[in-house]
Structure formats: C-alpha cells, structure tokens
Amino acid sequence: MDFQKLCTFNTFKRWWSHYGYGENLQDVIEKEFKRTKGITYLDHAATTLYPESLVRDYFQDISMNVYGNPHSHHPSSRLTHDTVERVRYRILQHFNTTPEEYSVIFTSGCTAALKLVAESFPWSPQSENEPGSLFCYFTDSHTSVVGMRGLTSAQGAVALPVSPQEVENRAKDEAQGEDVICQTAHLFCYPAQSNFSGRKYPLSHVRGIQTKRLYPACDHQGHWFVLLDAASHVSCSPLNLQECPADFIPVSFYKMFGFPTGLGALIVRNNAAGILKKTYFGGGTAAAYLSGEDYYVPAANISDRFEDGTVSFLDIIAVNHGFEALDRITGGMHNIQQHTFGLARYTYMLLSSVCHGNGRPVAQIYAEGQFESLSTQGAILNFNLKDSHGQIIGYSQVDRMASLYNIHVRTGCFCNTGACQSFLGISNEQIKRNLQAGHVCGDSLDLVEGQPTGSVRVSFGYMSTFEDCQKFLNFVSECFVEKPVTVDQTQTARGGAYTLTNIYIYPIKSCGAFEVQDWPVGPLGLRYDRSWMVVNGNGVCLSQKRERRLCLIRPEVHLPSNKLLLQASGMDTILVPLENNTQTHTNYRVCQSKVCGDRVETVDCGDEAASWLSDFLGQPCRLIRQSPDFTRDMKKKPIGAATTTSLSLVNEAQYLMINRASVELIQKLMSSRQDDSEGDQLLDTQNVISRFRANLVIAGGEPFEEDNWPHLIIGNTRFVVAGQCGRCQMIGVDQETGGRTKEPLMSLSAYRNGKVTFGVYLTNQLPEGSTETGILSAGSLIQTQSLK
Secondary structure, eight states: OOHHHHSSHHHHHHHOOOOSBSBOHHHHHHHHOGGGTTOEEOBTTTOOOOOHHHHHHHHHHHHHSOOOOTTSOSHHHHHHHHHHHHHHHHHHHHTTOOTTTEEEEEESSHHHHHHHHHHHSOOOOOOSSSOOOEEEEESSOOHHHHTTHHHHHHTTOEEEEEOHHHHHHTOOSSOOOOOSSOOOEEEEEEESBOTTTOBBOOTTHHHHHHTTOSTTGGGSOSEEEEEEEOTTGGGTSOOOTTTSOOSEEEEETHHHHSOOSSOEEEEEEHHHHTTOOOSOOOTTOEEEEETTTTEEEEOSSHHHHHOOSSOOHHHHHHHHHHHHHHHHHHSSHHHHHHHHHHHHHHHHHHHHHEEOTTSOBSEEEOOSSOSOOTTTBOSEEEEEEEOTTSOEEOHHHHHHHHHHTTEEOEEEOTTOHHHHHHHHTOOHHHHHHHHHTTOOTTSSOOEETTEESOEEEEEOOTTOOHHHHHHHHHHHHHHHOOSSOEEOHHHHHHHTSEEEEEEEEOSBTTSOOEEESEEEEETTEETTTTOEEEEETTSOBOOTTTOGGGGGOOOEEETTTTEEEEOOTTSOOEEEEOOOOGGGGTTSOEEEEEETTEEEEEEEOOHHHHHHHHHHHTSOEEEEEEOTTOOEEOSSOOTTOSSOOEEOSOSSSSEEEEEHHHHHHHHHHHHHHOOGGGTOOOOOHHHHHHHHTOSEEEEOSSTTGGGGOSEEEETTEEEEEEEEEEOOGGGGBOTTTOOBOSTTHHHHHHHTTTOOEEEEEEEEOOOTTOOOOEEEETTOEEESSSOO
16 A cells, blocks of 8 residues: 555544544644644653643732741631642642542652652561561663662662563462561552553453562561652543552643643552651641751641651642643543544554564664554554664664754653563673663664664653654654655554444443443443343333333443442432442342343342333333343344353344444435435434443444454454344434434335344353453454454
C-alpha cells in the first residue's frame, strides 16, 4: 500500500474511532492553542501545553480576589485557606478517593515528593533480631526514584533494583498475610507508566506487594509499603485509588495541565502517613516547639505536618482552574486516554511499517508490545531511525532536522537509564566507557563507537491532532527514507485490525447500560452482566417489550464497595449488595423464574429495591438475582467451544458484539430511506449503538464481516462466535428517552432481505476447569485469524 495513502485521516479513522471530544478539535485548537500554529509539539511527556482559558481564568481570579498568607486568620487569608483545601479535595476527587482515605501534601514537584518520602520513611539497618529495610525499585524508573537510594543507603537500608519481569515470575501462588512478628518497614517503588517507553505496568502490583504475593515482598519478612510513581501516567490516563490503594503517589501538575510548573504533590494514604517521621520542621508544621529546649510536637494534620513554610498558594489556586479547563475541553481522563492512545498507536503502526527502497525498516521501535491496548500502553513512542544499511542514525541529527521543520521531540535517555540500557542493550561497563568518552546525561553525543547512547521520543497530549502525526511521519519519510518509500504490509495489517472501542455491561436485564473501560471476565461472561432482573407482581420477567421505562434505570456496579447502585431521574440512589453468598440473604426468599423458556433459580433482593422499582415503574415489581448455586447452560454448544457454556440471565449467549462499520452502514440506509413527511430525526451513531444493546463494540474492517468469524481473540481472551443475533421491535426503543421509532428495524430488514439479524453472539473459550479469564480492556486489538 502507498505510504501517502496511509497518511490520511480516513485511514486513521478506520484504525481508531475515538478522536477528539465532541466539538471539532480544530476549533478547540484555534480557541485554546492558537500559539502553536506552525509548531508540531510532540513532547507532552516532558510537559503538556496549557489552554489559554486556564491562564485567562486564573489571572482573572487573582486579579479580582485578595489572597493572603493562609497562616494568618484575616478574611483574605481565610479565603486562601479555604480555596487551598478545596483544591486538595478536587485532587482527591480526580483520583477517585476521599480525605478520609488520603491526604494531599503540596511540594515543588514530583521529585520533591519522592525526596520527602526518602527523608521521612523509617529506614532501619539490619540487627541481630530484625532484617534491615529494603528500598526496592523497578529498573525502569525515573532518575528521581533511583536517586532516593542516596538517602536510604545512608540510613542502613539495602537498595534492591528489580526488573519488571521478576515481580510476577518470582511471585507466590497466595498472599503471605500480615507479618505480626517482623515489623521492619520496606518500600517498593514502581512507575504506573514508563516515561521511556510508555509501557503501563499493572496497577494490581500495588495490592500484590502489600499482601506479599509478588516478589520481592513474598521473599522478605516485614511490612511492605508501595510508592506508585504516577507522574507520567496521570498526564493522559485515569488513576483510580480505590482500585490500587498505593501508600504514596507523587504527581506533578504541569504534566497534567501545562501550568503551573513549580507545583506537585505527594498523595499519602492516611493509614500509612503515621510511619513518616520528619527531622527538620519549618513554619506551619508544628503544634508546639521551644527555641531554648529540644522540644517539638508536630501538627496533627498530615498536610500541615509536611508542608514546610508557606505553600505556593497562588500556584495551588491555578490547579483548580486546570481541572476546570481539562473537564470543560475534554470531558474527562477516559476521553483523553482514548484520544491520545489512538494517535500514538497510529504513529507506531506507520513508523514500524515504513521501509527504505531496499526493504530495510526505517525505525527501531522500543516498546514491549505492539500497542495492542490502552491498558498496557500509554501515549509515548520511543525509537531510533536507521539508514538504508541498517545503521542507527544519531538522535541529535534527528533532533536538529526536526527543529528545522518546527517539530518538537525529546531525545536522550529521558532520565531513565535503566530502561535505556534494557532497550538499547547498553551494559553497565558501556555506560562507564561512554562517560570516559565524554558522554554525560543530557548532552548531544548520540553515538559512541557506532552504538547509540539514547533515542528519540514522541509523546502526545490531549490537544494533539492527527495533523501532528501526519507532519511527523511525512518529516521522517522526506528526510530519512531512501526512496522509493515502501511499506511492510504485515505491519499495516495489524493497524487495520479490529479494535474493541467500548465495553458495556447491563447489570439488570433490560435496564440501562453501564459503560466500563476495564472489566473482569469470568465463566459466565462479563462479571455482573445481567445478574439481576425485574419481575412483576406475578414473578414474570419484565423487558422493554412490555415496559420501555426500564431503559431509564441506570444501574452501576461499584466493585470497591461491593455495591450495585440503582439510579434514575427523579429518584434517590439506593445500594444493593453485590455478594453472591445466599447466606447473607437469610431474610430473602429463593424463587423460580424463567428466561427465554429456561427455568432459573433466583434470590429476591429485598423490599427496599422492590419499593424503589415499584415507585419508578408505577406497578408492583421486585428485583431478583440469579442464585450463585444455580447453573444455567447454553442450549446449543457453539462449534469449537471447549466446555459447556454457563449463562447468567442473558437471552442466548454470554456476549453480544456489534461492529461500528455495520452500524454506520445501517445509518446511511436510514438516511436514504428517511421520509421527510414523517419528520423523523436522523439517529446519530451512539443512539443506534445503544439501541442494539451490545456488550462489546468494535471498529475496523467492512460492515458485517463479523458475521463470518468462527472465533476471535480480544487482548488475551479467546472467544467462540455462537451465531448471529436475531432482532425484534426492542431496537426501536430509544435508550435515552424510552420513546419508540420504526428505525433502525425497517432499514435493517430491508438491507438483509427480511433476515433481521445484527451483531454476533460470543462465548468464552475456557480451558477445562478454568473459572477466570482475566480482564477485558477498551482499546484492545482483536485477532480474527489466529485460531484454527
């Protein structure tokens, strides 16, 4: 395929459907980032760019209000104090936690936050009775993390670098439990995302270390604490501290907002804060002290205790405007993650496919995978370019040429020597020899004896555009590719593969969808999908065929609190337990019901839920859930299924999958069939998708190709296709309003010559005896050719 044809927006959209934030992205750029005109800025991992509205609103704020020193008590000081506390809460809210669980300590940046932990952690040397403290860190860590060992070693702690592979390869099968005998404190540090390659490390490592299941915690007695370096991760990805309750999380706000630049924070779990002990105490940190006697009592409040002197309160106020701008422009971190990963993935696919005229590849990519999923890869692409003889082109030469094209990239080792050594194959001895040859961190000496000392990094931010990718790729083609430009078809074939764009679960059968980004998969399908259903006063299952208002009930599953939330407009939210143990429902009756002709055993969920549903639907009804002891097998075993397939309260199969390409085709048919005299409003893509009530929405390829797949792999999960989904009048129900239209049923029937099917059923392909298949993640690539 011609390289220039691949460098088009249409190709990008075929490969990735999530681009922008609703409003035309170019309009956003013109309004908020017009100073970047003529610049291709691709160094967002170093710092992102601030929107003009952020600084405009910030300067208006500090121009209209008088903010005094928060350590005073007059009105302007109280205003500062209250505003700073509001920002602390906003930060915790952004990371889905509360002041009851975490505290925010403001610092000058992420590095200062790391230094604070290193200085305050209770390191202890080895003694006759107790082992010494361990300071463990990933070899793929920022200099500021590795540099903590300068303080820890001086206090007798042993520094233990750990490769990412060792953590799980040397793990134990079970958690080791709380160590009541040995209370030596150890610290394990790792990045949520590598600042070198963009690799995302499992956030589950946090609990794995704390419970001493993972290495090195499983091999060493004592109490293990986890520091999660989130600086790189949070610039383009959400972080949920309910799911990964790290003890210490350092962040820098300029990586998130672009402004202010001199402010960061250490987010500390309150249960862990008590172990941190300070020696120096500055203004504002003392409850009491004496100047003539060695007497000092620290402030009780965790933040006050560690913020020496007056915090940078005007910068803190700017953070509030940063959150406001981010939410207003993008709608949240999940949207940013989808947008930026799509750009990085597209750039990776093309850069890895470009070849010189003699067929040799142009780029050596430094990545663990192939940008399969946004849950394992961030918006960073690291590489070196190669000439037509296969020799590395020095990064300084690439940087100088990029500057001539006004393309801004980062080069070197990016303050991550460990990752640089690993990817480039540089030994410890070579590092020392390179220093003797005159190479130091941050210089332009890019080759020593023909071997690279670093690489080139491009990274994307929420305001990055497809045109940024296009200009960068054309720059590489024009300046570094020996003509004619050729393309490795095997690489671009991966780019044109299908992608899982959305995951929906429907906790209550026939009620509203709950969209998730990452979700556990088990033997019944997506966890908690259609685990509950609503029955009328006679115990008969209600569906949208009989009661369209069911779609207005918006259930959500909250895994950390083990609750199902029942929500609907005009109703108070109530909570229903998720647990499967019927012993907890001793007051609830076990009952029989039917789903698609199958007898199912269920458990009533109590009077509160029944009353809530009855009030909303205007008829007597109850909420019931499938009994955990009851097994319902799929009627027809799919070809290729390894075991009998068990079902929840679904109609036919564990999953329903649809393709955006098929949806868009039906949309076009609806548009061509539309009778203006009826005055029907054309349905948008999301409205049509919601009507088909699929669990999995994919993008890529041709319409209805999915009908002919026998099997597929999404991420690491294997599926068997169990047939096509027959449709009925339910797809006429607008899932937002509960109204009903003739479309899309009429257009679908016309296109398929009366065969009203849309989407395909899937089942897990589990090995015999397996009960868990892992996690599904939006953004994962889909393989359709691997299973035979």
